[in-house]
Amino acid sequence: MTDTDTETDTAGAAGRPVIVNALGQLDNPNTPAARAAATQLNPASDQLAVDARALADAHASGLTAVNITLGYTMGDLPPYEHTLAEIAVWDRIIEAHPADLLKVRTTADIHRAHRERRIGVVYGFQNAVAVGEDPGLVDSRVATFADAGVRVVQLTYNQANHLGDGSMAPANRGLTPFGRQVVEALNDHRLMVDLSHSGERTCLDAARHSRQPVSVNHTGCRALADLPRNKTDEELRLVADRDGFVGIYFMPFLNLTGQATAADVVDHIVHAVDVCGEDHVGIGTDGSVTAVDDLDAYRAALAEHVAARRAAGVGAAGERADTYPFVVDLRGVDQFRDLIRLLEKRGYRSGRIEKILGRNFLDYADRVWAA
Structure with missing residues (x-):
């Protein structure tokens, strides 16, 4: 595929690029509460440290908006009730920081966040089990989540659920009849169907069944x-x-x-662009902007966390006690600027880089969220 010849300024009309992280975090991992939460399988949102440093770092990085994970992902908590409680937690976080954060319901909100130099917060799930198991409640529960501001729903985590199989489920089943009903309800309420973590057959089935375009926000x-x-x-x-x-x-x-290194990130972006075309690829870092300060201490806690995930059956192949869940040379407040420079070295022009940084996600969101 040849590179785009567009001369659109990477920085956009406001002199800054629109950067949308399709899946990330917005907290300071160095606080005692965050370090404690890092050893848990499913830490609650009220343990997050969305503090002055996290907000300052997000601003300094140039981040425009981020899809954060809230609600039930795994564990013994009641999925529906826990998810509603976490939505309320994030509503309080955003209300406490009106000069810094903006809840995203539409793409206009992301553009507004960019103009006003705030960070747009997109509410997303990484497991759809909060819809429950009663077919008669699917539409009403999806409607409740949509009304509360949820905009992204990932169908499965690594393990299987009653919608389909996750990436680590050995049977590699496709989308179940219940899963098809959930996809239809998500389409009806204009929520993104995210197929990250899904098994291959579940991903292919859901992409074919959905009436709206689907996403794989972090892969x-x-x-x-x-x-x-x-x-x-x-x-x-x-x-x-x-x-x-x-x-x-x-x-x-x-x-x-x-x-993995920054060069690997670029290689995967380049391959995805070659396969998908330059209008369909972006970034979903699956990490925070604020860097971990003490990597040695973090590694000790990581070993415990990886062991707990493995014991619970929710880990993924490639997770190891000696492997950080981030790219060491592409982290911190310069991660997006560093990515821009690396893509430029690969010969990408500003227009294509602008698409990868955020415009492709915005265009996709327009196709799904628009009434």
Whole structure:
């Protein structure tokens, strides 16, 4: 595929790029509460440290908006009730920081966040089990989530649920009849169907069944690193062919050694663009802007966390005690600027880089969220 010839300024009309992280975090991982939460399988949102440093770092990075994970992902908590409680927690966080944060319901809100130099917060799930198991309640519960501001719903986490199989489920079932009903309800209420973490057949089935374009907001390319958390070219191509979106993460799964680098991130972006086209690829880092300060202490806690995930059956192939869940040379407040420079070195022009940084996500959101 040849590079775009567009001369659109990467910085956009306001002199700054619109940067949308399709899946990330907005907290300071260095606080005692955050360090304690890092050892838990499903920490509550009220344990997050959305503090002055986290907000300052997000601003300094140039971040415009981020899809954050809230609600039930795993564990013994009641999924529906826990999810509603976490939505309320994030509403309070945003209300406490009106000069810094803006809740995103539409793409206009992301543009507003950019103009006003605030950070747009997109509410998203990484597991759809909060809809429950009663077919008669699916539409009303999806409507409740939509009314509360949820805009992204990932169907599965790594394990199987009653909608379909996650990437680590050995049976690799496709989308279940209940899963099809949930996808239809998400379409009806204009919520993104996110197929990150899904098994291959579930991803392909959902992409074909959905009336709206679907996304894989944080993934890598399996052609470059054959691990279950990454997507095959068939999956990537189908998502793009149906006018969807693929976000590349800054995660260890980009390299079979587990020690992924910034160069690996760029390689996966380039491959995704070659497969999907330049209008369907962006970033979903799956990490925070604020960097971990003490990597040695973090590594000790990480070993405990990885062991707990493995014991609970929710870990993924490629997770190891000696592997940070981020790219060491592409983190902190300069991560997006560093990515821009690396993409420029690969010959990408400003227009294409602008698309990858955020415009492709905005265009995709327009196709799904618009009434």
